[in-house]
Structures are given as structure tokens and as C-alpha cells.
Amino acid sequence: MGLFDYFKKKPEEVVPPAPAEKPAPEQPQSFFGKLRSALKKTNDILNTDIRDLFKREGRLVDDEFLGELFAALIKTDMGVAAANKLRDRVKVDFRGRVVHMNDILTAVKQELRGLLDQPGQAQEINFAASGPTIILVVGVNGSGKTTTIAKLCQRFKDQGKKVVLGAGDTFRAAAVEQLTIWADRLGAEIVKGDPGADPASVAHRAVAKAVELNADICIVDTAGRLQTQTNLMQQLEKIHRVMSKQIPESPHEVLLVLDGTAGQNAISQAQGFSTAAKCTGIMLTKLDGTAKGGVVVAIREKFAIPVKFIGLGEKSADLAEFKAPEFVEALFEDLA
Template sequence: MGIFDKFKRGLAKTKSVLKTDVRDLFKSEGRLIDDGFLDEMRALLFKTDMGYDSVEEIVAEVAKNFRGRVVTLEDVVATWKDKLSELMAQDASPISFAQNGPTVIMVAGVNGAGKTTSIAKLSKMFVDEGRKVVLGAGDTFRAAAVEQLTIWSDRLGVDIVKEPQGTHPATVAYKAVERAVETSADVCIVDTAGRLQTQKNLMAELTKIQQSIRKLIPAAPHEVLLVLDATTGQNGISQAGKFTEAVDCTGIVLAKLDGTAKGGVVVAIRQQVGLPVKYIGVGEQPEDLALFKPAEFVDALFAEVGVEPAAE
């Protein structure tokens, strides 16, 4: 399944809302672009959780291009797509691999965001690329988290480092990186316990984990990926800001996109947080991870609303 098709599946609920509401917006062959139309359009876009600033920029673009004219659905959707692609533009930013030794990836996020499943998906991706992976089960507060990660490691055939419940997660992180170095692994992924962005002591713990990793590899972690649950919508933006303050996040993995009709939150995240969205979870299976590409994302979002893209 290609990236465009993965996005289409992940955005199914969001597209369903858009398809119905956009068709209602254009009940006739064409529509006069006036204040009434712009208000209806604004309300429609807000439903997808794009965020106030993003919606207002899109509305302003449509008003600038078409106010006072009768236009078709295709005209307006084309403008939406162009503006959204502009708002979400980012450098192609997959994983930044270390030049020498293992690439260390630290994964953080709030409870229930989908960290463990996202780690499994990342591991699957690396294994499929022929890379040797070591996992660090750093969520030592919950035995179930370690068990779940162990099940995934067995299923994917990757090494895992774990310690008894209650062990300081910095210790697990250190030992995982140590194992990766000793076994000449290509990638070490360190899990961390879920925590609320308001829990200052636990946020400080993330900094200690980073410090522990740097005792072995000063430049590590090479990536700090923040897993956000797409179903939380705008709350994810607050999470991203606080986590970034604690550990200098390098990018976002947006999980559970397939479980929400608010797929537009990707736009808000790019606009308000500034971190690149690196990967998007579009299902529950290990292979259901898509490298985020704004153009393909926008095409998929409007695939059943306007005109299908000519090619993937």
C-alpha cells in the first residue's frame, strides 16, 4: 500500500465529514462567494480541528480569490489544497541517522497516546530496511507496558532490554544503548513512561534519561519523537509545547489518525508547534505507519471531495 492509499485509509473518518459537509456547501452547480458562504466554510473547516489561525488563513485566501464570484466546488477545493500544502510545508525529515554507531531514538508522550504501538511500527519499518534494532523498555512503572513491548519484540524479532518494575528508567536507557553498542545494532529505541505534560517531576525525569544516554553517546539521542494521539485534537498542541521544553523534541509521530474525524489537527500542529510531523499512524498493524508528506496528505484528505490527483 502506497503512502497516498495509507493516508486515504487513515483519514477515512475525516474525509467522511468533509465529503458530506462540502457537498452541502455546494448544493447547486455553483455558489456565490459572500460572507454567508465564508461563514459556512469556516464552520466546516473548524470541524476537522485545523485550528483558528489555519482556518482563517484558508478563508482569507478563498475570499481574496473569489469574493463576489460564482464558483464551483472544484475551484474552492483546489484553493483549500494549495493553501493547506503551503501551511504544512516542511523539509523532508525522516529519521536522522548517526554517522557512526547506533542511532538512538527516544520516544515520549502522555499516557495512552500510542507510544508502544508506534515503537512497534518504527521497529517494523527499520527491520524491513534491514537494520538491527534494540528496544529499551523504559516504562518501568507499568508492568503491562514492558510485557506489551516484549510481545512486539518477539513478534518482530528484535532485541529488548528490560529491568524489574521500579528500576529508574535512566538505567534502562543506559543499558539499552550499551547493548546496542556491544551488538553493533543500527538503531536503539528507548521507550519512556507516559506522563502528563503538567507533571513537572516526571518531565524532569525525561531530561535525566537523556543525560544517561549521553554518557555513552554524547550526540544522542539523535531523535526525540513525541507521540501525539490524533483523537485528542487541539490538546495535543499543549502537550507538544511542554514536552519540547523538557527534552528538545525533534519530531512528532501522530498516532490513531484513523480513529478520529479531526485529521485537520495535523495542520494546527505544524502551524503552532513548528515541529515536523515525521510519521502518521493509520491503523493498528505494525505496517500501518506512513512517512508524512504534506502534498500526499492533502490529496488524500480531499480525494473524495474534489478532483482525485492524477497520480500518487
């Protein structure tokens, strides 16, 4: 039909073009989906190296095989001690036998779940029996501490809780400004101090404000200088004292933020802060940006501190409760 014939048609014969179909709304990604995406780089390492161990159908478990398995596990940054335990489990179960990949995977995953298990330790926050729950957050500069506090605040706000933030990293103006922006976005009360002010005084006023407002949660940021600096450790101890004078059981949680991309350096950070700050839990950030997701294993193997949350992305909802079984499955997905 030509253009002229088209316009000669009666109005009722003119069929308007069908409206374009609207794209289906994007479904929120499940926890396991986010975890799988975050650990993809680590998973790719294991996929490649462990499959290489089984280029032929069956493989004799001998010293050469055990050495290659150890090397593959070390690449994930899980540390020598943890990799040794996994290798030794395979050695005890299969040495001198011809095995298939699923045999090895079953043993390794079972041992790994045991290493990551946190018996008797609550995954979630240890909430106060009454009054505000006081959470002190520590970690080195650049670990993602301020952003993680915002994510934690969002998590509590989504649960219907009233939150007060304390901008205790007074040595870094940018940290106070960033936390203030987040507080405005999330509708949370914030207590600040002048640049260079005593962080303990900010912590004191933040706890007082939480009590005054009958808030459910008070999250206090702290300075993030390197863990080797004695004055920082002394400052953390002082903050503990001023908090406990107002609420004897506080802080109820001391959460250490570790950068997942820091690899084994995260272990030294945990060592320094865990002693001075009396850490009760770890929040591991930036797992989506590293091929070294095995650092979670190294942390759990070395410390009796539970990994409570892991950061799986940049969005405020991308802070997830750590679950060992799902973590292990995501590490070895597509290998079974």
C-alpha cells in the first residue's frame, strides 16, 4: 500500500501502531545471586585450577596432586594454615587412591564449612535487653568504614528502628561530611564534633542523644589511622570507657570493617584492632571487587571473631548477613 492509499482509508480502518511493550520490572537479586556475582573472580580461579587437576578422568592422590591442590587453594588468599587443613583432609581421606573431582570437592567443602562455622555465636547484632543498642565501628582508612555504617543504618531503618549516628572520626573532615550526607538521606539523627575534637566526646554525646531520643540503635564511627599507632589504640580504649559510664554494658557490639581487597593485610588489621577495641564481629567489604574472597576463611581460621556481615556491592542494600553454607557453595559453584 502506498502512502497516498493509506491516507484515503476511512478513519476506522486506520490501525494505530501497537504500543511498545514495557520491559518487565527487574527482579531483586537473591542473596545467593549477589554472593555468586561477588565471588565470581575467586570462583573462576578455583574452576580453572581444580579442573586442571582432573584433565583426565581419574587422578591418583599423591604428593604431586596434593601440592597442586594446595597451590590452587592458596590463590584464593585463604592463607597457608587453612589451605594446609583442606589439603590434609584430602590426604587422610584419599591418599593412594584414584579419585574423581566430585570426591575431592565433597571433602574440601565439608572441611571448609567446618572452618567457617561459628557455633554459639550470633550472626546478627547482639541487641541490648533495654534501651539503645550501642555499636562501635572500627577499621583503617579506606576500608569502606563510613559507607558500611550507612549500609548498616539502612538495614536497621528498614527494620523500623530509630538510629542515631556518631561521627567520631573527627581527624578526617571528609569522613564527618560523608556520614552527615548519609544521615540526611536515611533520616537518621547525627552527632558531630569540630574538626580535631576529642572522638570520645563525640561518642559520649552520641550515646546521650540516643538515650534522650529513646533510639533503638546508636552507631559510632571512629578514627581509622593505621593499627600500628599506639595513640589510636588508646583512643579506642577511652571511647569504651566513656560509653560504659553511661550504659554499663556498652558498647554492645564492636564491629571491625575489613577491606576484602586487602588480602592477607586484612589479617594484620584484624590482629591490631581486635586487641585494643575488643571486637565482637567483622564486616568484610568490597568482596565484589576482589579475586581473593578466600580471605574470609583466613580470618575465621585465625580469630575467634565471627564474620557478621559482608559487602556485596555499592548499594545500601548490598550489606548481607554472612552465611557459611552459601559462601562455600558460591566459591565452588559450577565445579560439581
